[in-house]
Structures are given as structure tokens and as C-alpha cells.
Amino acid sequence: MDSTWEYTNRSEYIKHVHEGMPPVIISAVVTGGHQKSENPAVPVTAEEQAETAAAVFAAGATIIHIHARQADDPTQPSHEADRYREINNLMRSKAPQILVDNSQGVADLPREGSGIVGTAHYYKSAPIEAGPDIMALNPGPMTFRGGAAYAGGDAPSKVTLATFDDTERTARRLRARGIKPQVFLYHPGHLDILDYLIQRDALDKPYFVQLVFGQQSGINTSMDSFLYMVRNLPADSIFQTCALGLEELQVNVMAMLLGGHVRTGLEDCIHYQRGELAQSNAQMVERIARIANDLGRDVATIEETRQMLGIDK
DSSP states (O other): OOSOOOTTOHHHHHHHHHHOOOOBOEEEEOOTTOOTTTOTTOOOSHHHHHHHHHHHHHHTOSEEEEOOBOSSOTTSBOOOHHHHHHHHHHHHHHOTTSEEEEOOOEEEOOOOSSSOSOEEEEEOOGGGGGOOSEEEEOOOOEEEOOSTTTTSTTOOOEEEEOOHHHHHHHHHHHHHHTOEEEEEEOSTHHHHHHHHHHHTTOSOSSEEEEEEESOTTSOOOOHHHHHHHHHTOOTTEEEEEEESTTHHHHHHHHHHHHTOEEEESTTTOSEEETTEEOSOHHHHHHHHHHHHHHTTOOBOOHHHHHHHHTOOO
16 A cells, blocks of 8 residues: 555545555654643653553554653753663663654753843754654754743743754764654745755655644644645655644644544643643543544554654564
């Protein structure tokens, strides 16, 4: 069965509706930037993330995406390779088959002077050294609001910096380490960077793409926006979708209807539905797996996930 095709082509769509879509790959995104004060179910320690890996794998996820936290203060992020390596090893001990997906992470750039409203940070690729199976490849740039609407109090607005050269260098480092990059596209401009990486032969087929909807300075979650991004993907792309907040579910259903793949979990949304906190990451995975089956799509096994993404054992 084809795992990539021209997803918005009418004839191709009808063919795959009648003959069957490929199994849906589910990624569980379990931590992110949320804290236990927002939802006690958020796993923040290495041990909690390892237990979560086993739970989401049993629920149907074949990929776990994590953001590391500091061992001595799990409210704070860690961008160090050793910490990612420790967490990866613990997760693999609890769920040996699951594919480990590390966030690329960000770190603040030093800035001079005082009274400056705003700051900058850049993507760090230190988790490459921790040996994940998959790693997020964020092309940037992105901008983020400050103030109470974003992080509370007087938090400054931010910009995330990345150049074409930065992104290409990271893609080549991932290839050299045998790590599958998942290229994150937050808005239509990132399609140009994806094309650049392909033209520069910095990515291997199939191109694993994460379409992100609803991020600040990114593209919104409307149907028109969704179809625009999918319609303009290069050939040989396998796309996965996510959205921030309660719109996560709607965007994931769109993806499954069109033959794409999904990610779900407490990084993207801490609520199961409006006014109700999610009980666990596994609960989120179980729901999306149930919907996939109702839509006539099997949930991908680990063997099928590896085959579709071109990831060797």
C-alpha cells in the first residue's frame, strides 16, 4: 500500500478511500512546556516519562516525543545531551520498541543592555548526541507574544532564530547519526525551507513533516489553511499534524480523513475536552486510536511505522 501520494488530488483520494488508507502513525507528545500546576498528569521527571512511554505504547502510539526537564528542578527545561540520553535510556528500558523522538529545544541568546523589551533564543541540537530515533527539525524563525497573554506577568516577547544554513547543518548532522528528522512547518514560509533542504539533498525520502497549526505567528487551524499546507507539500512527503489546545482533535481528524498521521498528548493540550483536564497521555492516545478505527484506518504497528518512515531497526 502506498504511504505517500498526492493527498489532495481528487482521483488519488477516491482511490485510497475505496482501496484503504495506510495505517495511521500516532505520536504521543507527553511533556512540552506545561507544568503539574496546570495538570497533575504532566510527566516531568525522567521516571514519569519512562512510565508514560510504556503506557502510550500500549495505547497505540509508536513514537514518543519528549522535552527534557532538569533533574534537580523538573519545572525547568534541560537542553543538555546527557539529560536527554538518561531519559531516552529509561524510556527504552520501559518500552523497548517505541521510537524515541527528542525535541530540538531552545536556549536563550545573551543580550546586552537593560530595559530591552523582548529577547531571542535559538534552536539547540544537543539532543542529537543522545541518540534518538527521530528528532524535531525546526526551521524558524518564529515570534512569540510576551506579557500576561503568553507567560504571565511582564514576560518579554521572543523571537526564535534559525537560518537556512543552520537548518541544513542540523539536517546533515541528523543524517550522519542515522536519526530521522521530522521537519516542523509552522506557516507557509517554511514550505520554502523544506524545498531548500530537498534541493540541497539534505533530507532522505520519505520526508517526514509535522504540520503545526495554531502556534503564535504560525498558520491558523481553519480547513482552508489545512488544505493549503497539505496541497503544497513536496512529493514523497509523509505528513503528521498537531494543533495547540482543543483544536488538536479537529485538526487530527482532518489529517486522518486525508491519509495523514497524527500526534496527541499533554504537550499540545492539557484538556480532554472543554472544562475537563485529561487524565493521562494514554487517555489522549486511546481516543485518537478509537477515532481512527471508526474512520476505517488501522493504527500503525511499530513495524509498519518503521517501514513507512524508512527507519531501520
